[in-house]
Structures are given as structure tokens and as C-alpha cells.
Amino acid sequence: MTIGRATAPDAPSRGAAAGLVVLFALLAALSATVGIGAVGWLAGLAYGAVLTGALVVGARRTGLRRLGAANLVTLSRALLVGGVTALVAYSFERPAPTAVLVALVGVALALDGVDGQVARRTGSTTALGARFDMEVDAFLILVLSVYVAGPLGWWTVAMGAYRYVFVAASWALPWMNRALPPRFSRKVVAAAQGVALVVATAGILPASVNLVVVAAALVSLTWSFVRDSAWLWRAERAHRATVAATTHTTPLAVPVRRRQPAPIPASVSA
Template identity: 60%
Template sequence: MTLSTAEAAAGPSRGPVLGLAAQLALLALLGSTLGLTAGALVAGAAYGLVLCALLGAGLGRAGMTQLGAANSVTLSRAILVGGVTAMVVTSFTHPVSTPMLVVIAGVALALDGVDGQVARRTNTTTALGARFDMEIDAFLILVLSVYAGDRYGWWWVAIGAFRYAFVAAAWAWPWLNAALPPRFSRKVVAAVQGVALALVTAGFLPAFGAVVVLALALGSLTWSFGLDVHWLYRAMRVREAARTRWSAVPSRRPALAH
């Protein structure tokens, strides 16, 4: 599903269009071979349409004239996530092929670090690429957590909803939008979510084991977000204290002579 270099260099307008075409082709293939429901196909197509529209808008705002190799890898992962979405929607009413679901989700998860390596090796690291990669990761985790929630209890959807709840909270408390320092444990916890949900989705574990794995994943995610919120809150208090001290300092400008 990875786009070719020629397609990647075709420009910001053509790249998302090719991505949407690839998404529809994947859905048609899965629909004809796995018997996806009509609602699932509509959900997958809607996902692809929104995805490619947002990507095109992002490329335009960034002034990028090429999609680039790294973003092409991320777009390929995003297309696979569209297939996973359609399969999960189908699973609500009809059985789906668990091996195929695990394979497609597993490839999307395995390619997570590839786009970053490609960007660094080609010296094409961009803010858009980093955001694109993060959003695809977050949505895949959300979809897999919905699949787990349908089988082991809907409160496990909190694993996927955590990030979106954080974004919503930032609308009310803008200090949550401040930049966070790099933290290796944050990357480890993010990887744990994908591994845990992949194991649960594959059905390798008994019900009790699956619940234990999900609990460990959710616990580690809660701890990681808690650390970030605590750091952001302390940083906000430090900034406020600095502004208060600065406003209390009398002006050092000499008074105008009369």
C-alpha cells in the first residue's frame, strides 16, 4: 500500500486524491473478500474522505509542494487504518476475520517508526509530518480500543479516548497546549498501548488475561498523562509567577522633565 516516489512527488493536491483512491480500493477489496457491511464501507469511505481532505488542507497551510516519502509512508498507514475501521464497524453486527484484522492492524502498527526514520534520513522532518503521524496513531488506538470495548467492557475505550479527552480539556484550559519536553517513557507507554490492543484483538489471551493486559495498558497511560498534566500545570504556575513579579517591578524609565 506504500505510495511510489513519483506519486509522493506529485504535489499536495494529487497526493491526497491518490490516497483517497487507494482507500476506496482497499475497502472494495476487503468488502468483496471479507463481506464487510454497507455501514462499515460507508464509515471507511467517510474516514478516507475526511483524512485526505485534512491532509490536503494541512499541506496547503504548510506551503508544501510535495507529499514526500515520509508522509507517503504515513498515508499508507492511514489507509490501512481505514480498513481496520471498516472491519471493526462490521464486527458490531457480523463476524470478521480476526487474522486479517490483526494482520492489517499489525502492519499499520509496525510501520509506526518507519515514517520517522525515513524523514530523518531524507532530512524532511516537518511539523505536519509529526502531527500526521501522531493523529494516525491516536485514531488506530481508538479504533482498536472500541473493538476491545465491545468484547470486554466499554470502559476500555478510555484507552483510545484519553488523547481526545486531553485535546478537549485544552480548549477549556489553554495551558495544556504548551509544549512538553521529550520523555522516553511517553514513547514506551504509547508502544505498550498498541502491543496490548494487538494481543487482545488477536484473541490469544483468555478473557481474564485480556482484561489484565488492558488494565495494565490503561494504568500506564493514566500515569503517563498524569505526569504530563502535572508538568504542564507547574510550568503554567511558574509562568504566572514570573508575570506577577515582572508586573510588580516599577518602571525604570526616567520621568520626563517638565
């Protein structure tokens, strides 16, 4: 049977499907070595299904015909995050293997800067790639913040929840969707979250030190979000002021009455 172009899956769909197969193999390897249980399988596969669907939909909306090298690197990171998700989910039943968990997280974070460099060097930077990279980072931070909540307290989940609270707020307040100016400090704060959570996950420092490190990272993240939100609000106020000034200075149109033609006498029309 020959599959025509109209019915054949596109390259992003094939890439996402291949990623799902690789994730299944990773979960099987973790299950056979350290164990992830049924809850780990469920969490990992659910994550993979959402990842695949979101990637395919995003590619079709943006007209992306192939993933490219940079997105493949990001997809590799995303698959590692799937393994981390399975281990963290299973940690609610029994202690997770710290060495394996930290190794997966470490490789995922190490690859964080690789996809961006590949995109710039190959001239394949896209809006989808940037969004894909950001969402993978955000979900990894969320999963790790849930994991360290065990020894440190559930306040740590705020680190992972900030991104999703911001997205939810932008649905209600469209002005929060405005593009933010690039800032190096924002990258530093984002990197600090990963470092702090990895240190706390590894458990190589005393609990009191981990508490201070993660709390400091949360404070810096809060400062970053407050500053960005304030900038967005000031930009919105400036935009409203400009619109209002333009509206007040534009002269009102004066209605012009059209001259009606004189009625034709009945004798002429007849």
C-alpha cells in the same frame, strides 16, 4: 484544455486524492473477500474523506509543497487504518475476520517507526509530518479500543478517548498547548497501548489475561497523561510567577507634564 499553475492541484492534494482512490480499492477488496457491509463502506469512506480534507488543509497551512517519502509512509499506514475502521464498524453486525483485522493492524504498527526513520534520513522532518503520524496512531488506538470493548467492556474506550479529551481540554485551557519535553517513557507507554490492544484483538490469550493486559496498559496511559498534565500546570504556574515578578519590579512610568507655550498677546498676533 490547459490547466494553469493557479488552478492545477498541488502535490499534497494529488497525493491525498490518490490515497483516497487506494482506500476505495482496499475497501472493495475487503468487501469482495471477507465482507464489510454497507456500514463498513460508510465508515471507511467517511474516514477517507476526513483524512483527505485534513491532510490537504494541513499541507496548505504549513506551506508543504510535496508530501515526501516519510509522509507517504504515514499515508500508507493511514489507509490501512481505514480498512481497520471498516472492519470494526462492520463487527457490530457480524464477527470480524480476526486474522485479516490483526494483519492490517500489525502492518500499520510495524510501519509506525519507518516514517520517522525515513524523515530523519532524508532530512524531511516537518511539524505536519509529526502531527500526521501522531493522529494516525491516536485514531488506530481509538478504533481498536472500541473493538475490544465487546469482550472486555466499554471502559476500554478510555484508552482511545484520552488523546481527544486532552485536545478538547487544551481548547479551554490554552496552557495545555505548551510543548512537552521529550520522554522515552512516553514512547514506551504509547507502544504498550498498541501491543495490548493487538493481543486483545487477536484473542490468543484467555479473556481474563486480556483483561489484565489491557487494564495495565490503561493504568500506564493514565499515569502518563497525569504526569504530563502536572508538568504543563507547573510550567504555567512558573510562567505566571515570572510575569507577575516582572510586572512588580518594572518601575512605573512617571507622567511628565509638557510645558505649554506662553499665550501670544492679541496685539502681536494681530
